[in-house]
Amino acid sequence: GAGVSQTPSNKVTEKGKYVELRCDPISGHTALYWYRQSLGQGPEFLIYFQGTGAADDSGLPNDRFFAVRPEGSVSTLKIQRTERGDSAVYLCASSPKGRGEQFFGPGTRLTVL
Amino acid sequence: EDQVTQSPEALRLQEGESSSLNCSYTVSGLRGLFWYRQDPGKGPEFLFTLYSAGEEKEKERLKATLTKKESFLHITAPKPEDSATYLCAVHAGGTSYGKLTFGQGTILTVHP
Numbered sequence: 001g002a003g004v005s006q007t008p009s010n011k012v013t014e015k016g017k018y019v020e021l022r023c024d025p026i027s028g029h030t031a032l033y034w035y036r037q038s039l040g041q042g043p044e045f046l047i048y049f050q051g052t053g054a055a056d057d058s059g060l061p062n063d064r065f066f067a068v069r070p071e072g073s074v075s076t077l078k079i080q081r082t083e084r085g086d087s088a089v090y091l092c093a094s095s096p097k098g099r100g101e102q103f104f105g106p107g108t109r110l111t112v113l
Numbered sequence: 114e115d116q117v118t119q120s121p122e123a124l125r126l127q128e129g130e131s132s133s134l135n136c137s138y139t140v141s142g143l144r145g146l147f148w149y150r151q152d153p154g155k156g157p158e159f160l161f162t163l164y165s166a167g168e169e170k171e172k173e174r175l176k177a178t179l180t181k182k183e184s185f186l187h188i189t190a191p192k193p194e195d196s197a198t199y200l201c202a203v204h205a206g207g208t209s210y211g212k213l214t215f216g217q218g219t220i221l222t223v224h225p
Contacts, residue, residue, distance in 0.1 A: 004156070033211055042117075042200050042218050043157065048211025056209035091156055099210040101147060104156035 002026070004105030006092050012111045013082055021077040021108045025094030032075050033093040033102055034067055043091055049075060082112045115140040115205045119216035126191055126223050134186040134199055134219045142206025146184050147213065148177050149200040157200055160186075191223045 005024040013019050025032050031050055035043035045059040049069045057067075064082075069075040079086055089109050093102035116139045126132055138146065145164050149157035161170040163179040170177045174195065176187040186199055198220050202213040 031211060033213075035213075040217070042202070042215030043213075045212045045214070048209055050211070056211050058209075059212070093156075099204070100145070101159045101162050102213065103159060104149075106154075106156045 004092055004094055004103055006090075006105040006108050008108060009106065010109045010111075012113065014113050015082060015084060017082050017112075019079050019082060019110065021079075021090050021110070023075045023077070023092030023094075023105060025073065025075070025092070026103060029094035029096055029103075030072070031095045031097060031099075031102075032069060033095075034075070034077050035091040035093065035104075037089045037091055037107070046077070079110075082110075084112050086110060087112045115203065115214045117201055117203055117214055117216035119199075119201050119219050121219060122217070123220040124222070126188075126221070128192055128223055128225050129190045131187070131189045131191070133188070134221070136184045136186070136201030136216055137182060138184070138201075138203050139182075140203050140205035140214070143203060144206055144210075145204040146179055147202045147204070148184070148186055149202065151198045151200055151218070160199075188221070191221075193223045193225050196221055196223045 007022045034046040037043045048056040052072045064080045067077045089107040091107045093104040095102045118137045120135045148160040151157045161177040166181045178185045198218040200218045202215040
């Protein structure tokens with residue numbers, strides 16, 4: 001596809017469960033980003049990958065959150081022991097390099113009951 | 114700490130009524146300022162990048178401008194299809210190239 005894709009589009013889970021959110025970036029984009037957006041707020045930075053490595057993970061809120069990008073393309077955001085406060089839209093973006101404009105996917109809406 | 118503040122929080126316009134949205138920023142060295150449009154239930158859509166004070170960019174009914182402290186998104190003769198949330202984000206010096214700091218957005222509603 002031409003744009004960033006994210007799966008699933010919606011995820012409902014129970015408190016304490018483990019979830020994985022997937023992001024497929026635009027083909028050829030070396031940089032990949034994860035953001036979290038709460039209702040009525042702008043996106044909040046979580047982590048940035050350049051290739052396979054995490055260049056900046058300063059936005060991850062705690063050690064329950066982890067992300068990987070093993071082959072430098074698809075990325076997975078993993079959340080352990082989910083809490084109700086983790087409910088938000090998780091956005092993924094990519095860019096040709098690690099600077100300049102970022103192109104966003106449609107997001108995954110996570111609801112923790 | 115880098116801060117981005119957008120105003121107003123919400124703006125209602127009649128079709129054809131021009132106006133401006135504001136984005137004020139406090140950062141330690143600006144590397145770039147970005148405007149995005151976000152429709153309900155969708156991800157942000159890139160509009161403009163501005164890098165230095167005095168720079169202007171235009172696209173259809175939208176024009177973005179930049180000073181050393183703020184950016185404006187001017188909307189000329191808006192149409193109902195311009196209704197969306199407009200987000201401003203900055204890439205600040207002293208942070209990684211990947212990190213954008215966003216404002217909370219301005220919700221624009223254009224009535225026919």
